[in-house]
């Protein structure tokens with residue numbers, strides 16, 4: 001994986017981690033407006049970073065969430081455990 | 086429905102083989118307090134939870150545990166991938182090798198295969214949520230024992246992340262328990 005790909009993936013990972021944390025917090029504090037605002041903001045930014053990553057390096061998700069360009073890129077490696085990304 | 090994401094929740098980059106450590110860490114793949122047990126426990130119990138709040142919490146934590154199972158698998162995979170056979174023998178992994186080579190399989194640290202007896206699903210939300218809080222503490226303790234056993238800082242770093250997630254899950258289950266107790270109390274009153 002190139003450096004740029006690693007960096008974008010790390011950005012994606014950080015945002016998604018924030019989203020997971022806020023999601024679990026909201027599951028038990030659904031009335032918390034501040035957490036809800038944070039969650040929506042993180043989700044928006046996550047979608048943008050995912051789009052940037054996918055435009056350059058191909059799909060991150062299966063079953064119709066991500067698209068492939070020109071050819072079926074989903075089968076392209078490396079897979080996460082192979083290089084640990 | 087679940088959708089796969091081609092990414093680890095936390096990066097795993099192991100520099101040198103260490104089958105001894107793999108043999109111990111694999112218990113978080115297929116052992117009693119491991120990530121498979123955790124995931125299946127929550128995803129199974131959610132059907133009989135009384136509130137949307139509890140169902141969401143079990144669904145989301147059960148899903149995150151699947152991501153943790155993948156992290157543990159990546160650790161074990163990378164720790165044994167290039168290990169020479171003599172190291173596998175010295176690590177006491179030769180009986181595992183006889184059945185699985187370097188493939189992933191659900192066993193505990195002593196090589197005992199995973200069993201559904203590791204999990205509980207009682208149909209009583211109060212009993213199940215207490216079970217889950219205990220399970221999270223047992224998983225946290227297991228990660229602490231594994232951190233004590235680890236001689237690879239890259240591996241320890243990943244184990245610390247996983248340990249911390251168990252602390253958060255315990256917290257969320259505790260809050261869910263209180264909310265479910267309130268809900269059941271209200272139902273009795275009216």
Ligand SMILES: [Fe+2]
Pocket residue numbers: 123150221224250251254
């Ligand atoms: Fe957990």
